[in-house]
Amino acid sequence: MMEQMNELRALIARHCVGTRFETPIPRVTLLSSCTQTEPARVIYEPLFCVIAQGRKQLIVGDKVLIYEASKYLVVSVDLPASGSIIHASVDEPYLAFSMRLDRAALASMLLELAEVGDDGSPAAGLAISSVDAELLDPVVRLLRLLERPREIPILGPLAEREILFRLLHGAQGKMLRQIALADSRLSCISRVIDWIKNNYAEAIRIEALAEIAGMSGSSFHRHFKAVTSMSPLQFQKQIRLQEARRLLLAQRADAGSIGFAVGYESPSQFSREYSRLFGAPPSRDAARLRELSSFDPQRLSQPV
Structure with missing residues (x-):
């Protein structure tokens, strides 16, 4: 496996343009950094990621996770998280491969394999495991x-399909199965997450969210916490504040009107909770980000 890992490092280092490179291979992104990074609040979408070199820390709700070279990450639902590269240098830059998960492809593969079922136990929204030679x-x-870019349309889907196959039969196979099954507990929670993301400015009631999930109130709360490491209200707060930050940068509107737009009725509460999450009041935080010439607003919704 060492030879494969060395080749993976070389390929990422050779082709990664800047810190983030959206490759011509569908859903595949390469990441590189020669420096450690400050914690960045982003929204992780369902993905598979392998670190080829370096180390990264993720904070999701009350969970702190660290993963490094030879480890892989699977994210099963859209999750607000804080990510930071904690080991990188010019001599040994952080290098990573990321592939967004295609739920339709997973579902199709499960049908072909005749592997279905959900035992009803809570599923995690994120997990880290050791990569092996068969997956690498x-x-x-x-x-x-x-x-060989001309070969991408033909051979790319075959390699992606094998990656999904190996993941389904690996340590996080149960999570991958639940992503694909429409009636799984994870898919039910994912529907609620989508609803909160699309209606973040509205007041929420646990009973209404449980109804969307098709669960009892107690079962919904238990499964939502297991998936996101947050309560529904905590999750909504992070989504609101992430959107507020994006609007502050995109529209350059005053903090008070942005707070109202994302659902806050009190400007002081908005400023207080924004400062707690991002480390500075809204206007000061937005000004600081604009001063960073390399800052890309798209990073607010993408992992570092």
Whole structure:
């Protein structure tokens, strides 16, 4: 596996343009950094990520997770999180491969394999496991296609399919199965997450969210906490504040009107909770981000 990992590092270092490179391979992104980074609040979407070099810390709700070279991350639902690169240098930059998960492809594969079912136990929204040679091999073969771009449309889907197959039969196979099954507990919680994201400015009632999930109130709260490491109200607060930050940068409106737009009735409460999450009041935080010439507003909704 060491030879495969060395090739993965070389491929990422060779092809990653800047700190983040959206490759011509669908759903595949390469990441690189020569420096450690400050914690960045972003929204992680369902993805599979392998760190080839360096180390990263993630904070999701009350969970603190650290993963490094030879580890892989699976995220099953949209999750607000804080991510920071904690080990990187010019000599040994942080290098990572990321692939957004295609739920339709997973569902199709499960049908072909006749592997269905949900035992009803709470599923995590995020997990870290050790990568093995069988999983690393199709990842490397997929990135080799960057040097033969004409082959991407034909061979790319085959390598991606093998990656999904290996994930389904790996340590996080149960989570992947629940992503694909429409009636799984994870999919039910995902529907609620989508509703909160689309209606973040509205007041929420646990009973109404439980109804969307098709669960009892107590069962819904238990499963939501297991998936997100947050209560529904805590989750909504993070979504509101992430959106407020994006609006502050995009529209340059005053903090008070932005607070009202995302659902806050009290400007002081908005400023207080914004400062607690991002480390500075809204206007000062937005001004600081604008001063960073390399700052990309798209990073507010994407992992570092």
